[in-house]
Amino acid sequence: MDLRFLKSLVAVVEQGSIAAAARHEGITAPAISQRLQALEAELGVELLRRAGRSVQPTPTCLRLLPHIRRVLEEGQALTLSLSKTTEAGRFRLGAISTALTDYMPQIIRQVHQQMPAVELEIHPGTSAQLYRAFQDGELDAVICVAPPFPLPKSQRFAGLVREPVGMIGTLGKDTPFIVYNRKSWGGALCWRGVKKICEAPKILCELDALETIAIMVQSGLGLAVVPNWAGLAQRFPDMNFQHIGKEVRETGLLCRTHQEDHPVLALIRNASI
Secondary structure, three states, X not given: OOHHHHHHHHHHHHXXXXXXXXXXXXXXXXXXXXXXXXXXHHHOOOOEEEEOOEEEEOHHHHHHXXXXXXXXXXXXXXXXXXXXXXXXXXXXXXXXXXXXXXXXXXXXXXXXXXOOOEEEEEEEOOHHHHHHXXXXXOOOEEEEEOOOOOOOOXXXXXXXXXXXXXEEOOOXXXXXXXXXXXXXXXXXXXXXXXXXXXXXXXXXXXXXXXHHHXXXXXXXXXXXXXXXXXXXXXXXXXOOEXXXXXXXXXXXXXXXXXXXOOHHHHHHHHHHO
């Protein structure tokens, strides 16, 4: 039985529709449907019933869900135990773009100096992308924005840095906004800041790349609401940052609960603070 199919089933039940589950999982709706059909054929039972645009779990599905969730957690634990996440071997670390520039040089230096037998494998991506890879057992830990949803007991997020949200650039009558992607975990926070400045903002473009946004603002293309990450003042010393409200983007380390005391994770925490 493919664990990805079980994950898709849980996503559909939790999200309420195949389309929403597809967005959550980062794959297409037809792919989700195919997985569900294959799973029902393999188990020989009906798992979901369509009701308009939404889907409802059958009584059989509801009865199986606790067992399915346990299987998924055990699968994650098994994948992790088979990976070489010791003081000698490969450690797969995901990191958002700002963490790559702000902390990764120190992290790599610390790991190389104190644990030379560890092969650190760095994977860039957005918080949502990296979380999906982490769930699938493709990453051992992730430096990302705080997840905007409750985590299962098998996962732990420890905050490292709190970054106030504010405006960069000059606000004018017709100045457009360069928007930090509203679908990203950090961008959703910043969008609330945009709405505080302007109820109906004129949008020039939308992207999930904070350094590129800062470069565009510096070039006079517009203004933006962004978190005050460490690299902003370092790489754009003349950029004026104005605080907006009390919104804060928290960046931290996501790992599996039973691995919290892993020595590589301790080095990552120390190098990121």
